[in-house]
Amino acid sequence: MARHRARQQALQMMFQWDVRRTPPEEIVGGYYGSLLISDDEEATPPRDEFAEELFRGVLADLAGIDERITRHAAHWKIGRMPVVDRNILRIAVYEILTTDTPAAVIIDEALELAKRFSSDDSAQFVNGVLDAVRREKVTSGIELKPD
Template sequence: MSRRSKAREVVVQMLYQVDLNPDVATPTVFGMIDEQIGDEKTANFAKQLFGGVLKFRDMLDEKITAVAENWSLSRMAATDRNVLRLGAFELLQTETPHPVVLNEAIELARKFGNDQSPQFVNGILDRLVPAEKRTKTRPASGTPRPAGPGPAPAAP
């Protein structure tokens, strides 16, 4: 498992914890992240994700609810709800490519949810992918996809 995947896994666990126990303080959660991850760089990434989800939680919940036909957040399994919050945050507030976000969220849903969770999470998050992210990752019509990983893109 990659370090970022591990960070996302821990973030979902911490979001679940706070969802069920809203009185848990952020510094306490950050301490738990440090304990579970150990690596400072990865722990900092997890803290950024966790903090971002909390900061934008109301907006994320609105966006999720808007595309989740016939589903309210309260009816969703707590694990699915928090995987969706993390995925929505990464889609809407970070530069992480949408295929990465979707793949990571599906794996988290597979690990923490039930048999239907991966499909449910994928369906909702796919509706939240911003148009500009879709166009960044799709080659122009008729342009072949690279055969291998190729060179890393230049930093912005």
């Protein structure tokens, strides 16, 4: 459940960045600041390192990730995709290419995010693109190395 929540937090941060183009540090600080429940530090949810890793990792190789998504999204340019869908794809592609988490788990999590925050049609689209990225990784052995 912690990884699911982290992916959701990363999606929310990516959405904010994509819409506002605010510097990443401001997005992260503002995101966790908005979760402040009270002035009591013990009641404030802790920062999630995995969510931040996903967010920062996507931004570090955004051009490469977007190029890969565009290559596998027939007749879709990244800028024409719904904001939620493209950011679900960005996070999942980054995770597929940089972690040891099984691709099937990452794809399933992306589909859950698409169903919750977008639409069933989006889930089908996300599934098709991510499956193509997964197949490409298997056949060519491509990876991104996180810093």
